[in-house]
Amino acid sequence: TNVEEVGEVIRLYVEMERKVHRCPKCNQRTSKIHDYRIQKIQHLKWFERKTQIFYKRRRYVCECGKRFSEKNPFVMRYQRTSIEWNQAISIKAIKGKTFKETAEIYGCSSSTIIRRFDQISRSEIRPVEELPTVIAIDEYKGDTREGKYQLIIANGITKEPIDILPNRYKRTIKDYLRKHGSRVQIVIMDMNHSFKAAVQEALGKPVIVADRFHFCRYIYWGLDGVRRRVQNQFHGYDRKKCKRMKHVFHKDCQRLTKDEKWHLNRYLEMSNELKQAYEIKEAYRTWFLRAKENGKNSISLVKKELEELYKLIEDSKIPE
Ligand SMILES: [Zn+2]
Structure with a gap:
């Protein structure tokens, strides 16, 4: 309904249209308004300015007495950030350059970004006990204190990521494979000699496949x-x-x-x-x-x- 600039911040004033809703308790239709509450929601930047949504949230009341909030497409219940903002930081927590930079761009603290990163990585990668019989190892450019390059270990058949090692030192890969690799028979990897030696020392004689x-x-x-x-x-x-x-x-x-x-x-x-x-x-x-x-x-x-x-x-x- 309105856009306002307050200092460095842009405020978007938002209302949904009045609409017939179904009561979540008894499933009857109602469009009777109970009350309004203003909810402040952090949103994605607009023209490089920090942006807040001031949402005038409407509550309906049913004949059965139940009061409930209207549906809306931009914020989930009990959240102080918009759905789009949440989606964006989920992607940036993984793909952004550093946590600090991502935090600055999205106007939150680094620990928010780190928490999000941990949530996502927990659901993607579970701790490994035993590696499958076919694994693929590749290095990628990460940014940890331990080394510029990290190693990703994936299932060579399903291509699912299994684990990430903090660096590509021979010692690291050897220890890891000794611990978890007793079932491994085939290793798909690049053609680096010292790396190949580490794999052979840890696993005996796996078939090594130079990936295409x-x-x-x-x-x-x-x-x-x-x-x-x-x-x-x-x-x-x-x-x-x-x-x-x-x-x-x-x-x-x-x-x-x-x-x-x-x-x-x-x-x-x-x-x-x-x-x-x-x-x-x-x-x-x-x-x-x-x-x-x-x-x-x-x-x-x-x-x-x-x-x-x-x-x-x-x-x-x-x-x-
Ligand atoms: Zn009802």
């Missing part, structure tokens, strides 16, 4: 390396343009636009080595697609073709 994302990356990193080295010898315009068009080297060639295809061909024509590196990447892609198709029934064929791919890479003599 990390495996693919080496091929694309290799191709990027050649492209960077080669484009440095191009002249001014082509050097800049090639750098700007670098995505065309990665993209599935069937999905390239006409313009992208033109640029790709131009740069491949300008350097034999780049062309060769590109062909290796394409050979890898072909191998990968065939591996997905044939892997289940003829793994030895997949292996043979992988060895052919390795030979192609070696014979190219491209250092990257």
Whole structure:
């Protein structure tokens, strides 16, 4: 009904329309008003200003004598913050950069954000006794005092997160796996050597699977390396343009636009080595697609073709 600015704060004055409600006690219809109460609710910022809803909450009365509040879509019972505000801080408690920053943005204390974080994480992750037979381990950039990188452990089949370790030190992962990993048979992980050693020392001889994302990356990193080295010898315009068009080297060639295809061909024509590196990447892609198709029934064929791919890479003599 009204908007007011009071100092730094915006106040929204809100009322619901009068409407027939069903009595929660006897289910009869009523639209008879009992009284009003003003409720102050913290809401999301409006144009970067702290915002409060002043809700004139209406109560109805039924013939049976029952008094009850009207329905409304923006605040739950007994809450002093709006539904949208609650949803936003639930997301930001997890995704925000720091608790302190999130608290400042939403106009509450850090401990409110931390409490929310704990509530959500408790329902997402329960303490682990025994890990399942297939696990996946990956690092991610967190922000704890113990280390910049944390480790997430997930069920390798269902992909559900199981636990988070505070850092990626060898000691941490080894202790953890010794304690909880007696059933683990397969570990999906990146291709880091010291990490792999830690897993093997803790678990004996699990099957270690290089996850496909990390495996693919080496091929694309290799191709990027050649492209960077080669484009440095191009002249001014082509050097800049090639750098700007670098995505065309990665993209599935069937999905390239006409313009992208033109640029790709131009740069491949300008350097034999780049062309060769590109062909290796394409050979890898072909191998990968065939591996997905044939892997289940003829793994030895997949292996043979992988060895052919390795030979192609070696014979190219491209250092990257
Ligand atoms: Zn009633």
